[in-house]
Amino acid sequence: MIALIDYGAGNIRSVQNALKRLGVESILTNRPDELRSAEKVILPGVGEASFAMNQLRENELDQLIPSLTQPVLGICLGMQLLCTSSEEGDTQALGIFDTVVREFEPVLNVPHTGWNSCSIKSSPLFDGISSYDDFYFVHSYYAELCSNTIATCDYIQPFSAALQKDNFFGVQFHPEKSAEIGAKLIQNFLAL
Template sequence: MIVIIKYNAGNIRSVQNAVARLGYESIITDNPKEIREATKVIFPGVGEASSAMSYLRERKLDEVILSLKQPTLGICLGLQLMCKSSEEGNTICLGIFDTETKQFLPEDKVPHMGWNSFSKKEDTTLLKGINSTDDVYYVHGYYAETCNETIATCNYIKEFSSVMQKNNFYAMQFHPEKSASVGEQLLRNFLELEK
């Protein structure tokens, strides 16, 4: 069973639709038991960090996420909440990835919105079949600084983490569900990961 975590964030239904297009069934839930029993967990989101973390903590979903052993994918806000902290609302986050989420300085058009490429730092199963010249779709005003868990970067105003991985936790700053065939390939790679 594939579970998409329901919390105080938008864009969840479009992720479920993208999973369905690949031939997989999924449920959207904030039930800890269902999340723990899932074969794959997707933690997507568009929203604001402090209110999203408050929702997770009120329902103890932060503890559930940290306890997961199955492949778990954070998307956009999900990636940012997997970091140690966020400048958005001075928020303490989950601390899965050893880095912080910063706000883009208004040196250019912010938020970073539209198609942009990313550079692979290493070949991993998640990035199988993806080239550094492939474009994906970004919408974000905050970014995760690069760290040891960064497996691909993007450059917009400055270099930031585009894809991250630590053990069974994976994350993408861009929206694979909005990234056409490249996004479909990335989602398929995740859904086909062995536990």
């Protein structure tokens, strides 16, 4: 069973729909036993970082998430919450990825909105996906490059489009909104 972490974040329905299109059922839960026993865990997210972290803390999910041992995928804000900290609301985050989240300097349009390609390091998450493929991004904050970066996108400056450390994965873009190539990435995650 795939578990989506329920912490009141937006965008959960579209992730669930994307899984359903792949023929995969998922549950939306904040129960520790269900999250621990799930085959894979997804931390979705559209929203504001400090609010989201408070929601996680209220349910003690800030303790649980780092202790998970199965593959975990953070999407957009979900990925940012797996980093060390975020400038958005001056937020202490979960500290899995060794990087910080900063606000874009508005030298180009912010949020970074639309389809963009990434330069990809070899990772099972990007099997069959090339640096010519585009994903849909929409975000005003970005994770700095670090040793966990497995895909780099360039908008205003190079930033982490995807991160991986041990069993934890994160993507800044929205695979659930990125047509076939996004579905491919979700399938890769499910196949881990």
